[in-house]
Amino acid sequence: MxxxxxxxxxxxxxxxxxxxxxxxxxxxxxxxxxxxxxxxxxxxxxxxxxxxxxxxxxxxxxxxxxxxxxxxxxxxxxxxxxxxxxxxxxxxxxxxxxxxxxxxxxxxxxxxxxxxxxxxxxxxxxxxxxxxxHKMHAFVRFRMVELENGEEHYIAWFEPDHHIVRANAGFFKRRFANMHWSILTPRGCIHWDGDSMRESPPARRGDAPCDDPTEDLWRKYYASIFNPARLKVSAMMSEMPKKYWKNLPEASLIPELIANAQKRESQMVAAGEQDFQAKPETLEEVGTAINRCRNCPIGDCATQAVMGEGPKNARLMIIGEQPGDDEDKAGKPFVGPAGQLLDVHLEKSGIDRKDAYVTNAVKHFKFVLKQTARGKIRLHQSPAAKEIDTCRWWVEAERDIVKPKLVLALGASAARVVFGKTVSISQARGKPIPLEDGSELWITAHPSYLLRLEGEARATQTQLFDADLAAVQQRLVQL
Known part of the structure; x- marks a missing residue:
């Protein structure tokens, strides 16, 4: 070599x-x-x-x-x-x-x-x-400041352990595309003006605002979804380490919520025992009871419970999933976009909604807050199986009082609240299922499902939906 x-x-x-x-x-x-x-x-x-x-x-x-x-x-x-x-x-x-x-x-x-x-x-x-x-996605909290030109700008402070700021810029750009925002960190800062992303040198905690008028919303929302019966302090501390608390407006509530957890749990148990002693005998009693029901966390989250409406002796009961944002504000079922679409297809099939009793499997609106350029909005969140099963008590009370001949379940949640277990919509739809009280259950898709589809998929599912409603109408004529 x-x-x-x-x-x-x-x-x-x-x-x-x-x-x-x-x-x-x-x-x-x-x-x-x-x-x-x-x-x-x-x-x-x-x-x-x-x-x-x-x-x-x-x-x-x-x-x-x-x-x-x-x-x-x-x-x-x-x-x-x-x-x-x-x-x-x-x-x-x-x-x-x-x-x-x-x-x-x-x-x-x-x-x-x-x-x-x-x-x-x-x-x-x-x-x-x-x-x-994951912590950055979960624990970044934007606070609004008003610039000299009158525009709103949202600023967040975060302290990452690693060099993740630039790598996660795309996540926040996609999630808050319409906002003008900045994320300040000791490892560098990123800024989005609605058109382009730019970077700047590291910042200090004092460069970010301490609070803004929306802080009370975060605290109220967090307190409303806090379930003392499911509290596991060690797991919570693992998922939400104390180092992030100073940046989270809701964190100021945590010590008191933990301290009072046992007392609140006892109150929930006592309230549940009182509510479930005997089923209401009138629809008015159901309405009163669901408004005070706190047997699952959704009761503390929504504005109000939404009672069913329709004739007390209706031959057809239509059950949806849960109230949406419009229903929560109005206190009436199916008044939002899904309800309006349902009305169109009911009329097309020959079913008069005024002759049906319309209600929901879950009586309160479950949602998550999302930050937008116009402020926070409430986005629908599907109820969990346990929440549906808890509300089954009230749906059974409505069925006992109304005594419908046919029950039309719109979607999997509605089918579960009648059956007590999850069923496949594609396998169960379009055919009668006998129930113990002598009535029949018919299952179809929820109209909100149609709203989420486009093109050929929407046309196909709409055709199936119309066929299901037509079959229900024919069965009503036969009874």
Whole structure:
């Protein structure tokens, strides 16, 4: 071997990252090193400057890639993992990844070895970064400030553990596309003006506003959904560590809510025992009872309970899922877009809604708050099985009083509140199902499902929906 070749083989190379989260730069340098046949022990990786200075320094000159260099092997799993590992703050992350990339050239399946120390370490770093990103998605709280030109701008403060800010900019751009916002962090800031994203240097906590008029909304909403019967302090602290509390308006309520949890749980149990002693004997009594019902958290969330309406001796009872935003405000069932669509198709089938008793499986509106440029809006959230089963008490009371010949369930939640278990709409629709009280259950889709569809899918499902209603109408004529 020539003296020149021996010298090349003993060279040690240093790669200085220009940015701590630049996966594309790392990948470019790593490919160049692999194709130049430079093993991991002869490469040093560092963030620019070596002491946290991310904007200075350069690379030791790397050798040119040979013309006959082989293609670099990298599994999809490795690339997916590496994109997150690069965002970690571990100073050895670049060397760890290069070592794994180097080993893949002779062992393409190394990433499948769960006992390998380097693979396990990369998975640990990946998990930590994903968890940090999850916390950013969950715990960023925007506060509104009014600019000098009168425009509204929303500012949030967040303290990430890792270099995740730039990587998560797209999430917030998609979620709050119509807002003008800034997320300030000690690791750098991102800003969205509705058209373009820009970055700025790290900020301090004092650069962000402390509160705004919407803080009371967050606190009220959090208090309304807090269920003392399901409280597990250790699990809550794991999911919502105290380090994030100072940025969350609702966090000020947590100590008091925990302290009073046992008392509130006892009150809920007592109220439940009182409500469930005997079923109401009139629809008026049902209406009074559901307004004071707090047997599940939804009762504290909505504006009011929404009672069914229609003739007390209706031959047809129509059951939906739950009140929506419009129904919650009006206190009447099926007055929103889904209700208006239902009216159109009922009329088309020959069913007069005025002759039917219309109600819902769940009596309160379950929702989540979403921040928009115009403020927070309430978005429908499907009730859980336990919540449907709790409200079954009230639906059974309505059925006992009205005594309908036919029950039309719109959607899976409505079918469950009658059956007591989940059923397949596609398998059960369009045919009578005998019930113990001598009535028949008919199942079809909920009209809100049709509203979510487009094109051919909507046309197909609308045709099925109309066929189901027509079959119900024919059965009503026969009875």
């Amino acid at each position: 020539s003296a020149h070749r021996q010298t090349e083989d003993n060279l040690h190379y240093s790669v200085s990252m220009l940015e701590p989260d630049d996966f594309a730069f790392w990948r470019h340098k790593a490919r160049q090193l692999v194709q130049s046949n430079i093993p991991p022990e002869r490469v040093s990786w560092s963030e620019a400057g070596g002491c946290g200075d991310l904007f200075s320094g350069g690379d030791t000159q790397l050798p040119p890639v040979p013309n006959d260099a082989a293609t670099v092997r990298a599994s999809k799993r490795f690339l997916s993992l590496a994109k997150n590992v690069v965002l970690h703050t571990d100073l050895e992350r670049f060397a760890l990844l290069y070592g794994l990339l180097w080993r893949q050239q002779s062992n393409p399946r190394i990433m499948e070895d769960k006992t390998d120390n380097d693979v396990r370490r990369a998975e640990e770093l990946d998990k930590a970064v994903r968890r940090d990103s």
